[in-house]
Amino acid sequence: MISERTGDAGTNKLKREKIARIRHDEAVEGAKILGTKLIFLDFNDQFLLDTEETGLAILDALRTIKPDLIFALNPKRYNQF
Numbered sequence: 265m266i267s268e269r270t271g272d273a274g275t276n277k278l279k280r281e282k283i284a285r286i287r288h289d290e291a292v293e294g295a296k297i298l299g300t301k302l303i304f305l306d307f308n309d310q311f312l313l314d315t316e317e318t319g320l321a322i323l324d325a326l327r328t329i330k331p332d333l334i335f336a337l338n339p340k341r342y343n344q345f
Contacts, residue, residue, distance in 0.1 A: 265302045266325045267291045268318075273309035301329050314339075 271287025272280040288304070295302035303325045305318075312318060326334075 265291070265295050265298065265300050266305065266322065266329065267302065268305045268322065269307050269309045269312055271309060303328060 267288075270284040272284040274283045274287060278286075291302060291304070305321050305325060307318060307321075
C-alpha cells in the first residue's frame with residue numbers, strides 16, 4: 265500500500281498536523297488488516313503535482329512493493345469516484 269499524501273487537508277475542524285496523524289494511523293491500521301507493506305510518500309494534500317519528483321517517488325514505491333493491484337483516480341475527474 266502506498267500513501268502518497270499526508271491527509272493534512274482532510275478537514276477544517278482539526279489542525280493540519282492532527283488530521284495528518286489520524287490519517288497516518290488509519291493507514292497503518294489498514295495495512296495491518298490487509299497484511300500488506302506500507303510506504304508513506306508524505307506529500308501534502310494540496311500539493312501533489314505531476315512533476316518528475318512525484319513521479320519518481322511513486323515509481324520507486326511501486327518497484328519496492330511490486331503490487332498485484334493498483335487503485336488510482338481518473339486524472340480528469342480526480343474529485344469524483
